[in-house]
Amino acid sequence: MKIQGRMFIWLALFILVMAIVYGVWSKEAAGTTALFMAFGLSIMIGYYLAFTARRVDAGAQDNKNADVADDAGELGFFSPHSWQPLSLGIGGALAFMGVIFGWWLMYFSAPIILVGLFGWVFEYYRGENANQ
Structure with a gap:
């Protein structure tokens, strides 16, 4: 979860820079507002993931020496024949x-x-x- 949190925080910072550049160059309100809202959503997700990563055990994705099989497991129950x-x-x-x-x-x-x-x-x- 730490890696995903960092990725979203970096994504949020990139979107913030792009929102400022777009707003200055285009002077268009709708696109600038949409980019600032995307920044807000990305920073919320990144903060949540980083905040939660401190309170849960480290997953296989946080271990640099982990194999793909280490993260395998049951994902949940899904009805195989539901109409x-x-x-x-x-x-x-x-x-x-x-x-x-x-x-x-x-x-x-x-x-x-x-x-x-x-x-x-x-x-x-x-x-x-x-x-x-």
Whole structure:
């Protein structure tokens, strides 16, 4: 985490320099503001990673003599055969099309999103995967 924190802090400093140079040369407010906001976001992430790195154990990425296999391990549990993300994707696409074509499309997208979200949350509480 230390390395990632330093990378984001250096990135933030680079973006700050570029924001100042861009603002002086272009005198354009929108791009300058966007660059200063990118600086703020980068410095927040860098500070968080550097702050957290002091409180957690050193990871394999912090050891210069570590192998790639040292950082291997379980990343989490992901449903291998879930249809719920497809439902959420279709509902989300309909919702975004509702912004373009008309808000009435939200009446069709909201139930699809709710069914997909409900199904994804409670997927392992019913059927053959139910915990007993």
